[in-house]
Amino acid sequence: xxxxxxxxxxxxxxxxxxxxxxxxxxxxxxxxxxxxxxxxxxxxxxxxxxxxxxxxxxxxxxxxxxxxxxxxxxxxxxxxxxxxxxxxxxxxxxxxxxxxxxxxxxxxxxxxxxxxxxxxxxxxxxxxxxxxxxxxxxxxxxxxxxxxxxxxxxxxxxxxxxxxxxxxxxxxxxxxxxxxxxxxxxxxxxxxxxxxxxxxxxxxxxxxxxxxxxxxxxxxxxxxxxxxxxxxxxxxxxxxxxxxxxxxxxxxxxxxxxxxxxxxxxxxxxxxxxxxxxxxxxxxxxxxxxxxxxxxxxxxxxxxxxxxxxxxxxxxxxxxxxxxxxxxxxxxxxxxxxxxxxxxxxxxxxxxxxxxxxxxxxxxxxxxxxxxxxxxxxxxxxxxxxxxxxxxxxxxxxxxxxxxxxxxxx
Numbered sequence: 001x002x003x004x005x006x007x008x009x010x011x012x013x014x015x016x017x018x019x020x021x022x023x024x025x026x027x028x029x030x031x032x033x034x035x036x037x038x039x040x041x042x043x044x045x046x047x048x049x050x051x052x053x054x055x056x057x058x059x060x061x062x063x064x065x066x067x068x069x070x071x072x073x074x075x076x077x078x079x080x081x082x083x084x085x086x087x088x089x090x091x092x093x094x095x096x097x098x099x100x101x102x103x104x105x106x107x108x109x110x111x112x113x114x115x116x117x118x119x120x121x122x123x124x125x126x127x128x129x130x131x132x133x134x135x136x137x138x139x140x141x142x143x144x145x146x147x148x149x150x151x152x153x154x155x156x157x158x159x160x161x162x163x164x165x166x167x168x169x170x171x172x173x174x175x176x177x178x179x180x181x182x183x184x185x186x187x188x189x190x191x192x193x194x195x196x197x198x199x200x201x202x203x204x205x206x207x208x209x210x211x212x213x214x215x216x217x218x219x220x221x222x223x224x225x226x227x228x229x230x231x232x233x234x235x236x237x238x239x240x241x242x243x244x245x246x247x248x249x250x251x252x253x254x255x256x257x258x259x260x261x262x263x264x265x266x267x268x269x270x271x272x273x274x275x276x277x278x279x280x281x282x283x284x285x286x287x288x289x290x291x292x293x294x295x296x297x298x299x300x301x302x303x304x305x306x307x308x309x310x311x312x313x314x315x316x317x318x319x320x321x322x323x324x325x326x327x328x329x330x331x332x333x334x335x336x337x338x339x340x341x342x343x344x345x346x347x348x349x350x351x352x353x354x355x356x357x358x359x360x361x362x363x364x365x366x367x368x369x370x371x372x373x374x375x376x377x378x379x380x381x382x383x384x385x386x387x388x389x390x391x392x393x394x395x396x397x398x399x400x401x402x403x404x405x406x407x408x409x410x
Contacts, residue, residue, distance in 0.1 A: 042379035046070050046386045054376040059369055061145045061297035062362055066383040069355065070390045072304035073397075076348055080397045083340040084404060090333035091326065103400035107407045113330045114409075119320035120327060124313065124334060124409045125198045125245035127186045129343040130176075130257070131308040131350055132164060132280040138288060138302040145294035154289040160353070161284025164269035165276030173270015175260040183248045185258025188312045192241045193250010200233050200314045200335060201242020209234015209316050212328070223318050233316045233331060243335075245314040255309055285354050293365065296357040303354035308343040315408075334408050341401040348398040355391045362387055 044050045050067040052060040077099050084103040085095040093109035096102040114122060135156040142149050162173070174185070183191070195201070198209070207215065209223055213230015223234070231242070239250070248256070260268075269282050286302050288295050315331040365380045372380070 042375065042382045044379050044382070046383065047074075052379070054373060054379075056369065056372065056376070057145045058291060058293040058297075059365065059372060059376050059380065061141075061294055062358075062365055063379055063383055065297035065300045065358060066362065066387050066390075068301050069304055069351070069358070070386055073351070073390045073394045076344055076351070077393050077397050079340055080344050080401050083337040083344075084400070086337045087333050087404070090329055090337075100396055100400055103404050106404050110330065110334075110404070110407050113326050117317070117319075117321055117327050120317045121319050122315065122317045122327070122330070122409055123198065124315050124338065124405075126311040126313040126338070126342060127188050127245065127257075129308050129311050129339075129346040130282060131306045131343075131346045132282045133284075133286050133302045133306045133350065135163070135165075135279040135281055135286050135302075137305065138286040138298050141298035141301060142288050142290045142294050145298065146291040149288075149290045149294070156279070156281075157287045158281035158284050159287040161282045162270055163276060163279055164267055164282045165272070165279040167264050167268035167272035167274065167276060169272055169274035170262060171264035171268035171270065171272055172261050173259070173268060174257055175264035175266055175268055176255060176257045177266035178255050180251060180253045181256055183250065183252035183256035183258065185247055185256055187244055187248035187252035187254060187256050188309050189252055189254015189256075190242060191244040191248035191250060191252055193239055193248060195236060195240050195244035195246065195248055197244060197246025198234060198314045198316045199236045199240050199242060199244055200231065200316075200331075201236065201240035201244070202230075203228050203232035203236035203238055203240050205236055205238015207232035207234060207236055209318060210321075210331075221319055222321065233314070234318065243312050243314050245312065254312075285350055293361050293368075296361040300351075300354045300358040303351050306347055306350055308347050310339040311342045313338045313342070338405060338408060341404055345398055345401045345405065348394050348401070351394050352391070352398060355387070355394065359384075359387055359391060 044052065044063060044067070046067045047070065048067065049071060050064055052063040054060055081099040081102050084106040087106040088095045088102065088109060091109040091113060093105045096105060139151045139156050143151065206226055207224045207228035210233040211224035211228035211230055212233065213228055215224035215226055215228050217226025219225035224232070286299050288299065313335050315334045317327050317331065321327050362380065362384050366377055
């Protein structure tokens with residue numbers, strides 16, 4: 001059905017070009033002259049940020065959002081491809097300039113190491129990636145596009161997630177503190193203290209798992225079951241200094257997130273008994289009641305500006321490790337490159353959700369804005385074509401990054 005709408009828009013534009021050429025002007029009113037060499041041609045290049053100025057804020061917002069979405073989708077795809085190729089390099093697989101091929105090669109390389117160590121069990125544990133979208137930025141964007149919008153009358157809501165931000169009152173939910181701080185929660189960074197999950201760290205106590213160093217006591221499965229003079233990959237019955245996959249109880253150098261009902265010195269996620277400062281939508285996308293074109297454009301722009309924490313990944317293995325099976329290389333490359341893929345999956349998912357409404361508004365815009373200039377109409381048709389490709393690119397980023405993570409066992 002969308003294909004029919006697009007074809008209809010293109011046909012309407014072609015007819016308008018034939019009928020309206022004689023009335024073209026060059027003063028930006030009526031039917032504008034295209035400095036690139038013709039009437040009714042789009043002068044915008046959506047491969048870079050654009051500043052549209054067609055005299056209708058709704059059209060300008062749609063075109064600018066398309067360009068921004070396209071640029072950020074390209075960056076996201078590059079990040080995914082880079083991470084997959086890094087895995088390929090570390091495991092001796094072929095790199096590729098094509099994202100899907102690069103990640104397919106990474107999946108095959110990971111699986112080959114797992115197959116070569118069929119008697120060993122590999123576990124990938126990580127703290128989740130948390131993505132936030134600025135509600136303030138969404139409101140400011142809509143206010144510039146829709147003169148009738150009043151954020152006090154129709155506040156921004158968070159669809160599929162929860163609001164977060166600075167809370168000068170009582171926070172009920174979770175509190176995230178950045179930097180070095182005492183922590184009793186998940187730590188994205190280095191934990192010094194006790195860890196309730198698997199570790200990749202120096203362990204002052206008993207290390208159960210792989211020991212990159214000298215192990216005081218070996219278990220029957222060939223893994224360490226005692227003190228480890230080196231790096232412990234597994235469980236530590238004692239205190240650690242390094243990566244922790246679950247709750248850190250001690251000092252966290254990075255980002256500590258813990259459940260809380262009280263004063264929060266950082267970012268409060270959940271409920272605040274006073275208004276949030278710099279409100280964010282965490283784990284979902286912003287939603288605003290305003291002009292449909294403005295809302296879709298601004299929600300999409302906000303989604304591509306989402307910031308995501310990078311997970312702390314810990315890879316452990318137990319059981320019989322085959323000589324030359326490259327499990328150490330696998331653990332190292334997953335620890336280094338899987339965080340980027342996990343974060344990319346989360347951000348791309350938010351972008352895909354925001355893209356649905358924007359695409360619908362773009363497809364209907366040519367018919368809706370019948371009084372727009374020929375050049376504006378041409379740019380809207382071009383935007384639909386570009387957006388069809390870019391949404392496919394983002395979907396590929398979601399799928400291949402998730403598939404590599406799943407193959408690794410995450």
